[in-house]
Amino acid sequence: MLHQFYPQVLHDYRYELNKDMHLAAAHFIPASAAGKCTNIHGHTYVINITIAGDKLDRTGFLIDFKLLKDIVHKRFDHSLLNDHREFGDTDTSDPESFPTTEVVAKTIWEMIQRELDKLHNKPRCLQVLVRETPTSYVVYRPKEEDFSDE
Numbered sequence: 001m002l003h004q005f006y007p008q009v010l011h012d013y014r015y016e017l018n019k020d021m022h023l024a025a026a027h028f029i030p031a032s033a034a035g036k037c038t039n040i041h042g043h044t045y046v047i048n049i050t051i052a053g054d055k056l057d058r059t060g061f062l063i064d065f066k067l068l069k070d071i072v073h074k075r076f077d078h079s080l081l082n083d084h085r086e087f088g089d090t091d092t093s094d095p096e097s098f099p100t101t102e103v104v105a106k107t108i109w110e111m112i113q114r115e116l117d118k119l120h121n122k123p124r125c126l127q128v129l130v131r132e133t134p135t136s137y138v139v140y141r142p143k144e145e146d147f148s149d150e
């Protein structure tokens with residue numbers, strides 16, 4: 001597992017948890033301006049997820065690390081991202097659904113926060129970092145209005 005320093009999110013919560021994972025997946029960007037990326041190709045994505053909150057659950061967890069891996073890795077590992085409904089397999093005209101690094105990061109945030117909203121201790125996902133290649137990564141940070149409890 002690659003260990004690296006990540007950009008920090010400023011917050012006031014008591015607890016902050018981070019989960020790293022690797023994801024082997026293929027994708028293509030269905031826009032001619034994407035050049036060689038219009039061709040199907042693969043990456044070993046490196047993902048870091050930051051969760052924060054003030055309360056622990058009955059297990060003493062902010063959230064089980066395993067849940068985060070289940071939400072993301074189980075769904076996307078060894079798959080073609082374009083095949084997933086989140087990435088517009090039915091409508092390739094919306095760039096907000098192309099599996100770019102930006103959209104992958106935003107989509108992972110949405111999937112995780114949807115699950116966190118079901119938990120009593122109300123943890124929040126504050127940051128998703130997606131590294132697509134050794135030289136390129138994106139950080140997604142939600143705005144306050146993106147949380148449904150606001």
Ligand SMILES: Nc1nc2c(c(=O)[nH]1)N=C([C@H](O)[C@H](O)COP(=O)(O)OP(=O)(O)OP(=O)(O)O)CN2
Nearest residue numbers: 029034037041043099100101102132133134135136
């Ligand atoms: N803003 C974005 N730009 C690019 C994305 C993206 O998702 N968001 N994606 C790609 C390609 O999919 C490609 O896989 C990654 O591109 P790049 O980092 O340029 O890859 P290289 O290995 O060629 O980069 P080096 O500079 O040689 O390290 C392109 N752009």
Ligand SMILES: [Zn+2]
Nearest residue numbers: 027037041043
């Ligand atoms: Zn790519």
